[in-house]
Amino acid sequence: MRIIRSWYNFPMNIELNALVIDDDPQIRGLIADILKTVNWNTEGVATFDEAIKAFEEKEWALIFCDVMLKETDGYSILKYFNEKGYKGLFILMTGFGSAAGALDATAIGAHDYLVKPFTVDEILRVAEEARQYYITSRLQEETSEVEASAYVSDIPLVGKSPNFVECLKLVGRIAKSNLPVLITGESGTGKEIVARAIHLRSNRASKPFVVVNCGAVPSELIESELFGHVKGAFTGADRDRRGLWEEANGGTIFLDEITETTPFFQVKLLRVLQENEIRPVGSSQTRKVSARVLAATNRNIEEEVKAGRFRQDLMYRLNAVTINLPPLRERVEDIPLLAEHFVSKVAEETGRKIKISQQAMEILKSYPWFGNVRELENAVLHAASLADNIIRPEHLPSNIVTFVKKEKKEISLPTEKKDVTSFEEFFKSAQGEWLSLAEMQKRYAEAVLASTKGNKQAAARILKIDRKTLLRIIGKKP
Numbered sequence: 001m002r003i004i005r006s007w008y009n010f011p012m013n014i015e016l017n018a019l020v021i022d023d024d025p026q027i028r029g030l031i032a033d034i035l036k037t038v039n040w041n042t043e044g045v046a047t048f049d050e051a052i053k054a055f056e057e058k059e060w061a062l063i064f065c066d067v068m069l070k071e072t073d074g075y076s077i078l079k080y081f082n083e084k085g086y087k088g089l090f091i092l093m094t095g096f097g098s099a100a101g102a103l104d105a106t107a108i109g110a111h112d113y114l115v116k117p118f119t120v121d122e123i124l125r126v127a128e129e130a131r132q133y134y135i136t137s138r139l140q141e142e143t144s145e146v147e148a149s150a151y152v153s154d155i156p157l158v159g160k161s162p163n164f165v166e167c168l169k170l171v172g173r174i175a176k177s178n179l180p181v182l183i184t185g186e187s188g189t190g191k192e193i194v195a196r197a198i199h200l201r202s203n204r205a206s207k208p209f210v211v212v213n214c215g216a217v218p219s220e221l222i223e224s225e226l227f228g229h230v231k232g233a234f235t236g237a238d239r240d241r242r243g244l245w246e247e248a249n250g251g252t253i254f255l256d257e258i259t260e261t262t263p264f265f266q267v268k269l270l271r272v273l274q275e276n277e278i279r280p281v282g283s284s285q286t287r288k289v290s291a292r293v294l295a296a297t298n299r300n301i302e303e304e305v306k307a308g309r310f311r312q313d314l315m316y317r318l319n320a321v322t323i324n325l326p327p328l329r330e331r332v333e334d335i336p337l338l339a340e341h342f343v344s345k346v347a348e349e350t351g352r353k354i355k356i357s358q359q360a361m362e363i364l365k366s367y368p369w370f371g372n373v374r375e376l377e378n379a380v381l382h383a384a385s386l387a388d389n390i391i392r393p394e395h396l397p398s399n400i401v402t403f404v405k406k407e408k409k410e411i412s413l414p415t416e417k418k419d420v421t422s423f424e425e426f427f428k429s430a431q432g433e434w435l436s437l438a439e440m441q442k443r444y445a446e447a448v449l450a451s452t453k454g455n456k457q458a459a460a461r462i463l464k465i466d467r468k469t470l471l472r473i474i475g476k477k478p
Contacts, residue, residue, distance in 0.1 A: 015464055016061040016134060018127070020044040021051045021077065022093070023070055027116075031064055033437050034123045037444075039464060048072045055081060060088050062130035064114075067094040067101070075108065082109050087137065089130040089389065093118070111389055133390055136355040157193060158341045159334035163326045168197075174321045175201035180273065182258075182318045183296040185325030188372030191296040192256060194325065199252040204292060207251030210244050215260035222265055224281045227272075233282025245278050248291040258295040258318065259304050266311045273317045293318070328369040328376060335365050338373060342380040343391070354384055356391045363393055366404045445473045 018040045020028045028044030035042045040062070045051050048071055054060075063081070067074040074092045081090065089111040094101060097115030105113040112126055157168060174181060175198045183191045192211065199209045217225050224233070228243030245253055261269070272278055273293060277286040295318045297304075304310035328335065339361065343354050356364075360383070369375050383395040393401055445463060449470070452458040460470045 015039050015041055016131060017058050018042045018062040018064070018130075019051070019054055019058075019060045021048075021063065021065040021069070021074070022046070023066065027066070027093075031123060034120055035127055037437060037441060038124060038127055040127060048077060051077060052080075055084070055086070060086070061134040062089050062091070062127060064091045064093055067092055067096075075104065078105075078108055078110055089126070089133055091126055106388070129390055132357050133355055136357070136390075156341075157190070157197060158338050159331055160337065161326075161331040161334045164331050164334060167323060167325060168194075170321070170323055171197055172201065174198070176203055177321075178292050179320040180293045180295070180318050181321045181323060182301070182315075183294065183323045183325065184301065185296075185298065186327045186372055187298045188369075188374030189325040189327060190373050191298075191325060192254065194323065195252075195254045195256075195294045195296065198294060199254075199292075202252065202292065204251045208248050209252050209254065210248035210291075211254045211256060212244055213256045215257035219262045219265065222261065223268060227268075227278045227280050229281035230283045233280070237282065240280075243278065243280065245272065245291060246287065246289055249289050250291070252292045252294060255293065255295040257297060259297040259299045259301060259310055263309070263311060266314050270311065270314045270317060273314075328372040332365055335369075335376065336361055338376055339364055339380050342377050343384060346381065346384045353389050354387060354391065355389060356380075357393075360391050360393050360396060363396060363401060363404050366407070367400050368403075442473055442475065445470060449474065 016039075018031075018035050020031045020042060022028050022044065023046040025044070025046075028046075032042040032044060043054060043058075045054055046069075048069065051065075063086070065074040065077050069077075074094075078090050078092065090109065091112045091114060092105045092110045093114045093116060095116040097113070102113040111129070114122055114126075159165070171194060181195075181198060183194055185191055195211075196209060199205060212226060214222065224241075224243065226243050226245050228241050228246060229237050230240050231237055272289075275286075276290060277288050279286045301310060301315055301319070305312045305315055328338075336356075339356055343356060346352070347354050364376070364379070371378075379397050379400060380391075382397055383391045386395040445459070448462050449456065449459040452462070456467055456470055460467045463470060465473075
């Protein structure tokens with residue numbers, strides 16, 4: 001069996017290719033020098049024809065392209081590459097930036113729109129985003145290759161955690177029976193989806209599936225809503241009306257939040273379950289109705305019985321089979337699957353390429369999700385609306401990030417302060433001046449060499465360069 005690489009063993013320092021399309025050799029050289037410091041292979045071209053040739057020869061994770069070229073413009077190149085199926089990040093550069101230009105750039109698929117003169121930090125930021133995007137895409141491609149022939153259900157129940165799998169095994173076993181089922185679980189765990197899954201896998205699948213939110217219907221109206229009424233039964237009843245129970249005849253009726261009903265209504269509901277017949281409000285006649293009953297609650301129904309708020313005999317009638325859905329915090333391994341599922345829905349609806357960064361995913365996995373799957377979905381949709389191509393921690397709802405930080409989860413968040421002293425000690429000279437790229441490169445190579453105790457071959461392997469290049473960088477003759 002093929003093993004899929006995880007975030008923990010994927011080579012995060014993998015050497016990637018970047019292409020710079022600009023007729024100014026200084027710009028090409030500047031970007032190349034900056035990217036080399038963070039382990040990128042960089043090539044530069046000046047024309048559209050050269051860009052096409054380079055595009056066909058290699059896989060490019062990142063492309064920088066000037067808006068104004070001698071023969072064409074960057075927008076045309078971007079459109080051409082998109083048509084050819086380019087999967088990396090495309091950055092348009094211009095010396096004459098405008099809001100309209102930025103809008104047009106991102107509208108046709110550019111990841112970013114940089115205005116010259118740009119800073120080193122801007123180039124490094126884009127490079128890191130491209131690296132994250134590339135790694136995430138490759139992981140998803142590997143997963144899809146392995147699961148390409150896997151079974152895909154028509155029911156949106158996403159997960160693989162052992163407790164959730166066991167729960168759904170029970171759903172499958174009882175689906176074809178006519179037994180009443182009580183589905184319990186916290187709000188947002190997917191009780192209605194499970195109820196619908198039972199219906200769709202039953203012999204009643206071709207018949208109606210009727211949902212009744214008992215907590216949303218006023219107690220004085222719920223009897224009429226469920227069982228119907230006859231003309232003149234009460235003020236405003238100007239005609240006979242069929243109830244939802246009769247609408248579900250032959251199919252399934254799902255009574256959500258069943259513990260929100262009153263003891264008075266529970267007596268009538270118990271009779272319907274016992275006799276399989278209803279009596280519309282104001283009528284003296286009963287009607288036979290065959291509807292399978294599924295009920296759900298987010299409360300502990302036994303405690304509700306002990307407190308006198310729910311009839312014990314009705315509980316026994318409803319829970320011939322009980323399915324208890326685990327909360328999301330007990331299904332941590334399902335969080336990435338669910339998050340990717342919600343992202344794919346956004347991508348399908350909008351046509352955008354959206355990925356979730358490693359740091360953002362770690363935050364999602366560390367949060368306890370009091371609102372369960374529903375809260376996770378809302379958080380992912382919120383983040384997707386703010387992100388471009390990659391969902392990062394700052395795109396997530398602030399309450400989630402704040403909670404995780406307060407709980408002192410071991411996650412490196414970009415919002416956390418860096419160790420400024422050590423940073424400046426490494427990147428500044430003794431006089432407090434910022435080092436040149438060449439000097440910074442030398443200092444970094446010396447640090448790696450020191451970590452290998454002077455083993456030049458080992459240091460060269462870590463830096464992914466040959467031994468001669470290492471010696472040249474640190475200023476020693478081969």
